[in-house]
Amino acid sequence: MRPTTPRRPRRGWRGHVERVGAVARKDLRQWARDRQALAGPMLIPLVLMLLCGILFGFGGDEWNIGLINEGEGPHAAAFEAEIRDLRSNISPYFRVVTTDADEAERLVAAGRLHLVVTVPADFDERIETGQRPVLRTRTYNINTDMMKNARLRLTRAIQDYAAAQAPGAAPVTVTQETTRPDDVWRRTFIGHSAVILAVMVGSALNAAIMTAREWEHRTVKEIRLAPRPVGDVTAGTLLAAVIAGGINTLVALAVAAAVFGVRVPVGRLPVLAGVAALTALACAGIGVAIGAWLRDYRTVQPLLMITFAGSFFASGGFSSLATLPRAVQVLDRFWPPAYVFETMQAQAWMTEPPSAAPVLAGCAAAAAVGVGVGAWALNRRL
Template sequence: MSRFFSFGRLWALLTKETIQMRRDRLTFAMMLGIPLFQLILFGYAINTDPKQLPAALVAPTQDRFTRAMVSALELTGYYRFVTVGATAGEAEEMIARGDVAFVVTVPSDFGRRVERGDSPVILIEADATDPSVASGAISTLSTVAAEALSRETGEEAQNALNAAKQLSVIVHRRYNPEGITQYNIVPGLLGVILQLTMVMMTSMALTRETERGTMENLLSMPATPFEIMLGKVMPYLAVGAVQVVVVLLAAKALFDIPFVGSLPLILIGVFVFVLALVILGYLISTVARTQMQAMQLTFFFFLPSLMLSGFMFPFRGMPVWAQMLGEVFPLTHFLRLIRSVMLKGADAVTVAGSFGALALFVALLAGAALLRFRRTLD
């Protein structure tokens, strides 16, 4: 047996590491779960050419030409009209909230202009906060609408056929008319950066105490679980505040991101989001036994949240089951809130749904963390 190398010693070390890895069930589950989860998401949920985008139709007189055009747009696969009788005010609220990606407005004299041979006009308003979502659908508009009118006129008068050929489709790219990608990415980066750092740092709060052997001292203090949780998460709220200031200043100075909405509303939304993140990290710290496990659980939460929230890929391009799964992540609602306020100038009423979802996350995560911490006291 050589003192430099021995198969016996090597085998003993391999056996020891195998047993240790088998006992660490969380790490073993992460090794298998993360690749499988990513494969399913990228294979089934991710779609860079979104279809079935929700749209609203504003048409005071829904004649046969209007119905033919709507049917043709739906047959392209890009449009899904969730409402066909909206008023201009209702459609404006829907696109501001993000309920629809397009508003198709057909004038009341549209059918008469087609029959007279005049040049008919329709207006398409597209939510261009995410340029990649609207590009494919907009590219099909003029050709599809003109062909639909040509088929509807059939063998009728030549002036109607000429009107169909002269159809004008006016496209308004709302909120980001130049299609600048940074307007969509940079506000979302604020949420991504906060999620990665806040959850990871907070998740190591209690696990660090356990590994250092100071957990017993913490538990012996005359403090309630709620006070301990506040003492652990509040310092990271201050860290998050610094990150928010840095990102917002950089967004304005480097990328000239427009701040159309209310800055206090943005800061309130960021505060609720950060509060949900640090409580989530605290909940993870009550589950993990080591800092490595806490980091693994953080990434297991971070990766699907990043892919299903609408930051990397269009949210409406995912299948329904993936969109439902994306709704359980705070980042999804924060992205809607921050983009609506910064780019659309939305008020508190418009983003009330996103605020409510984030507040619900705070309440549920705080309750779960307190219950889990009490169980760890035994």
């Protein structure tokens, strides 16, 4: 028998492709077998999408109030009807829970009512004599922003009542149009933001887990001894992480489209796909660096999940950057996920989105930085 000689690894670009593919296949097989790693990157986007979208995105905010009408005349009855019938283009502004004074006092003190409005007994008398009646109100002041809106809604009811009672008497009238045909519904905005989050967290977390797994499974010694350049190992891990993150993103996109009505114009999909791919590559590079640095699955997963969940709220995922507090906006100038949310939201929803060339150039630069950081960190650890 002729002695067998070990097969030399191929050199050149074909050898690099084979090695990258082998690492990617190995990581994807392990990813598919690990249920926790498989589900973890999908949970954060889906949970935030369902929780925030259902709580804040479906319908209007019809607030519970108590309405006590002590008057008996037609003016008091007309004002009561104005409060009951006040509504936006989405839903009524108020839901009258009780008209009993004692019950209303008890419920507002317990935080079960946002507002109690009492129409005084002399309401008609003051209106007919040209005086101003005084309404008595009580609010549950645990949420100052909500109470501000409750008072503004009551002011709207007063203005509408005055305009109906004395047409032309008011020097200024307001015609409100609260929705337009091209408006982006809140549930759609949240659903789309969760898909953007899935792009980032899917690639970053999968890359970090795949990298940390080499130390946990003690296969890092094999990588050190194998005749493979570190660049091939890094590229294979990045490829596997981007593929796994892409699967996570497609699941989130399917839920967003089916439940929350996310419909992006077809003509904008190529730019969004390019931004998503480059963002995923940048996040995967950072994930490789974090996995090589921490080398512990139990540390990597909660760290990245909490970071990205916080970024969803603080970087424009739940509400656009322009609506966030000033201090948060200043912080977001230095936080990359804020730019990802704002860029992809603008490309998806703006009537005239900004030019795609600067956007793609910026994402390409971010991808180069992310990959470079990941390769450097992995090389240092290996």
